[in-house]
Amino acid sequence: MAPRPPRPTPAPAAPFPAAPQPAAPQPGVPAQPAAPATPVTSGPGGGQPSWAQQVHRLAGAGDDQPVVPWKPPVEDVFQAAARRQASARPAGLGRRLAARFVDSLVLGAVTAVAAVPLGTRALDHVQEKVDAAKLSGRTVTVWILDGTTSVYLGIVVAVLLLAGVLYEALPTAKWGRTLGKKLLGLQVRDIEGHEPPAFGAALRRWLVYSVPGLLAVGLVGVLWGLFDRPWRQCWHDKAAHTFVAG
Numbered sequence: 001m002a003p004r005p006p007r008p009t010p011a012p013a014a015p016f017p018a019a020p021q022p023a024a025p026q027p028g029v030p031a032q033p034a035a036p037a038t039p040v041t042s043g044p045g046g047g048q049p050s051w052a053q054q055v056h057r058l059a060g061a062g063d064d065q066p067v068v069p070w071k072p073p074v075e076d077v078f079q080a081a082a083r084r085q086a087s088a089r090p091a092g093l094g095r096r097l098a099a100r101f102v103d104s105l106v107l108g109a110v111t112a113v114a115a116v117p118l119g120t121r122a123l124d125h126v127q128e129k130v131d132a133a134k135l136s137g138r139t140v141t142v143w144i145l146d147g148t149t150s151v152y153l154g155i156v157v158a159v160l161l162l163a164g165v166l167y168e169a170l171p172t173a174k175w176g177r178t179l180g181k182k183l184l185g186l187q188v189r190d191i192e193g194h195e196p197p198a199f200g201a202a203l204r205r206w207l208v209y210s211v212p213g214l215l216a217v218g219l220v221g222v223l224w225g226l227f228d229r230p231w232r233q234c235w236h237d238k239a240a241h242t243f244v245a246g
Contacts, residue, residue: 088194090232091246093225095184102180107163114159118152164206172202186246197242205240
């Protein structure tokens with residue numbers, strides 16, 4: 001038999017190419033800044049922009065534009081006013097009288113600080129006039145209201161009205177309620193805007209209530225709310241174009 005030819009020896013495998021090394025900086029040439037790293041996703045899809053970047057690009061914003069944060073929508077003022085008007089209901093006269101009773105106690109306590117000492121002086125002054133009339137032995141008409149007692153009375157009325165402005169008119173214009181109305185869950189509102197009235201309307205409301213009340217006519221104005229429809233307005237409410245919601 002003829003001898004077999006020798007097998008060819010396999011050539012050695014070529015080594016893997018080494019990773020390219022960064023070129024050494026040339027003297028006199030400024031170094032270039034490295035490109036910013038782009039967030040990439042992990043897994044088989046590596047090398048792609050991140051999910052947040054893709055959404056940002058699909059939204060049409062460029063890479064150089066910041067993402068505007070979401071803000072909740074602002075409530076429409078006309079819809080808010082319509083809701084306030086729909087929720088407003090005139091309060092019953094019973095709760096209003098209870099609130100007025102609380103307010104009257106507060107105003108009475110403040111007015112008593114001036115009324116008690118001045119009232120005592122007025123009584124002493126009238127008693128002196130009566131004693132002088134008895135000693136004269138003649139029939140003399142003693143007037144209770146004279147120059148002295150009228151001054152005392154004027155001071156008491158001024159204190160009452162000023163305390164009412166500070167206690168009722170100012171809080172009504174600012175919050176729509178006094179202490180008594182807050183305890184009873186009531187609020188004074190304007191007929192048209194259903195907001196607390198302006199200071200001028202609140203002051204007019206207090207004066208129309210207090211001045212006839214001093215003349216004992218205010219009771220009729222308060223009871224007027226029993227028959228008035230639809231807002232159950234008393235005289236002072238009609239003067240100020242307000243109603244009491246509750």
